[in-house]
Amino acid sequence: MASRGKHWTVNEVRALIHIWSDKNIQQQLEVTVRNKRIFEQVAARLQKFGIERDWKQCRTKYKNLKHEYKSVKNAQDSGNTSKSMKFFNELDAILGHNTGEQSMCCDKPFLSEVKLWGTQGKSDS
Template identity: 65%
Template sequence: MESGAGKHWTEEEVKALLSIWSEKNIRQQLHGTLRNKGIFIYIAKRLQELGVCRDWKQCRAKYKNLKYEFRTVKYAHNSGDATKTMKFFHDLDAILQNEPVTQLTEDENGRCSATERQLNISTTTENTKGVKCQFH
C-alpha cells in the first residue's frame, strides 16, 4: 500500500483509527494533552498492525481534522441547522461525549504532556503482522 502525505484516508482506514481512538486509555491520553507525539506514534503502530500504513503525523492530522469537522457539524446542529452532516458523526459523538471534564494535571515543570513511557509503548515502526509500510 502506498503512503503519502496527500493520500486520502479510505473509509476502512478511518474506521480503524476510530476504533483505536475509542479505547478509554487512548481517549484519556488525548484529552487536553498538549504534547501528544508519543500517543500518535503508538496509534500509528496499532494501525500498522491492522494493515493501515500511516505515520504519526498523518494520524494526528486526521484526528485534528475529524475533531474539527465534528465540532463544526455539532455546532450547526445545536444552532438549529440539521442539514450539515459528516460521515462518522455518530461514532465521533460517542467518542467525544466521553471526554473527561476534569482539569489537566501538570508535571513538576508545569507542563501537561504524554510521554512514550507513560503510554508504555515503543516507537519502532515494525509491523507484527508482516505488512511493510514505507513513509516518504
C-alpha cells in the same frame, strides 16, 4: 510507506476511530498537549491492521475529524440539521461527553470516581 497526499479510505478512518475510542488513548489525548508519542502508538496499532500511516498523518486526520465534528455539532445545536458528516455518530460517542455545558458539571466527578475504583482494590486487599 504511504504518500502524504493519499486520501484516507473508509476502513482506515474506521480503524483510526476504533483506536481513538480506546479509553486509555482518549484520556492521554485529553491531558497531553505534546502528543507525538500517543500518535506514534496509534500509528503502530494501525500497522497491526495493515494500515501504513505515520504519526503526523494520524494526528492530522484526528484533528480534522475533531474539527469537522465540532463544526457539525455546533450547527446542529443551533438548529441547522442539514449539516452532517460521515462517522458523526461514532465521533459523537467519543467526543459527545466533552462538548456541552452539562458535561462540565458531570464528567469530572465521574472521572475521579473511576480513578478511585481503579485504586480501591489495591488498598483494601
